[in-house]
Amino acid sequence: MSDNFYLKRRSVLAKKMRNHPIKDEDLLTIINAGIRVPDHGALNPWKIKVIKDDKLKVIDENIILTEFKRENPEASDESLIIESKRLQRASVVMAVISTPVEHPKIPNWEMVLSSGAVCMNLLSCAQSLGYAAQWLTEWYAYNNKMLDYLGGRPGIDRISGFIYIGHKVEEPNERRRPDAEKVVSYL
Numbered sequence: 528m529s530d531n532f533y534l535k536r537r538s539v540l541a542k543k544m545r546n547h548p549i550k551d552e553d554l555l556t557i558i559n560a561g562i563r564v565p566d567h568g569a570l571n572p573w574k575i576k577v578i579k580d581d582k583l584k585v586i587d588e589n590i591i592l593t594e595f596k597r598e599n600p601e602a603s604d605e606s607l608i609i610e611s612k613r614l615q616r617a618s619v620v621m622a623v624i625s626t627p628v629e630h631p632k633i634p635n636w637e638m639v640l641s642s643g644a645v646c647m648n649l650l651s652c653a654q655s656l657g658y659a660a661q662w663l664t665e666w667y668a669y670n671n672k673m674l675d676y677l678g679g680r681p682g683i684d685r686i687s688g689f690i691y692i693g694h695k696v697e698e699p700n701e702r703r704r705p706d707a708e709k710v711v712s713y714l
């Protein structure tokens with residue numbers, strides 16, 4: 528098999544990452560790769576919010592844990608501990624927000640797709656630099672308090688994903704991959 532990066536690329540679960548700092552230089556590289564995506568009409572219909580340092584804890588405690596408790600008043604202590612450290616699993620979390628605009632020609636769908644491309648570029652670039660990275664939504668990507676905190680407009684903008692970036696403890700195992708013959712056909 529070819530040693531092409533994309534044929535070996537693999538995510539590392541956020542819960543398996545180490546969260547010590549990543550180099551600022553690498554962070555910039557990842558961000559610049561993230562915004563270098565196809566974007567019909569160059570509308571930039573997305574935003575990246577970089578969450579690092581003490582902000583990881585602030586959002587974990589003030590948004591994720593608080594909202595989880597509000598939605599799950601009977602939650603176990605064990606689940607509260609998990610929710611109180613969600614973002615702190617990573618060194619940096621990049622929230623990608625789809626921010627579509629009204630346009631006479633370019634459909635909303637294409638703007639949303641471009642936002643997914645930002646997520647994938649951030650993920651791939653971080654992985655290409657040797658970092659552990661994973662694209663997750665989890666319940667709080669659909670929470671309006673989170674969207675509002677990140678500067679999104681509830682009802683218009685949506686969180687495309689959180690890209691967790693940290694350090695590998697070990698190389699991940701390969702996961703089951705689709706059978707190309709089942710999902711690809713040649714016309």
Ligand SMILES: Cc1cc2nc3c(=O)[nH]c(=O)nc-3n(C[C@H](O)[C@H](O)[C@H](O)COP(=O)(O)O)c2cc1C
Pocket residue numbers: 536537538539540661662663664665666687688702
């Ligand atoms: C938009 C999106 C949201 C996801 N959200 C979750 C999630 O909330 N929880 C989860 O366990 N996996 C989620 N995943 C899947 C993980 O990223 C998973 O680790 C990934 O499929 C690993 O595959 P890879 O090695 O091909 O990158 C999501 C994937 C996508 C594309």
